[in-house]
Amino acid sequence: MKATSLVCLLLMAALLSCNPEVNNDMTNQRIMVAEDIIYDVIIKIPNPDDPWEVEKLEGYQGNRMISELFNAVYTEKIKAYDYHTGKRMSPDEVRKAELQPGFDRNNLGKIQFTENWYYNTATMDIEKEIVSVVLGYENREIDGTLIGYMAAFRLNFE
Secondary structure (H helix, E strand, C coil): CHHHHHHHHHHHHHHHHHHHCCCCHHHHHEEEEEEEEEEEEEEECCCCCCHHHHHHHHCCCCHHHHHHHHHHHCCCCEECCCCCCEEEECCHHHHHHHHCCCCHHEEEEEEEEEEEEHHHEEEEEEEEEEEEEEEEEEEEECCCCCEEEEEEEEEECC
């Protein structure tokens, strides 16, 4: 009886080991959809008379995040880089820049994201990995008309 049970157990183990391996590891199901994709997000309503602009930003509560990002630069938890030259900026350089006319946190109107996007075919989840952000200040005419945005600096998250 023991020999029969042992033979049955070995036979089952052999049969199961012959089946193709089933991959239950969800990370192997993750495919890259976009690498270093860049897009802009307006974070300050450029025209309060435009209902669509108002609706798009209805849920935005990013002022705390902006303050935290500046604090992270000042405490060197994250590094800031000059947008145009790519040169690393010291916390003191960021402080000095923030004192320049027009360089006011209240004038931040755009964030430019660089991201990697992934799609998990098993779970159908889409993941976004932030590589960097560029903070953009509004540039306005004397009459208040928005001309565009000026890059403040880039923050890398990799």
